Amino acid sequence: MQHDPDPLFTQRNALILLLSALVSLGAGSLIIWSGHGLPEAVLYGAGSFGGAVCFFKSNID
Numbered sequence: 001m002q003h004d005p006d007p008l009f010t011q012r013n014a015l016i017l018l019l020s021a022l023v024s025l026g027a028g029s030l031i032i033w034s035g036h037g038l039p040e041a042v043l044y045g046a047g048s049f050g051g052a053v054c055f056f057k058s059n060i061d
Contacts (some may be wrong), residue, residue, distance in 0.1 A: 016056045024049035 028045030032038070 012060060016053060016060060019056050020049050020052035023052040 024045045027048035028041040031041040031044045
């Protein structure tokens, strides 16, 4: 077995994915609770996920 020096899924990537998913769920939930429909919640959740990935990737070393 060879050791992969650059694994695809590191702890840093897992943390970024987890935090971004939590932000996305929070944004979608707030949109649903504010009275908007499911399509708007999905769009806001997906947008916030993308923004959170960029934000956390640049801030977590």
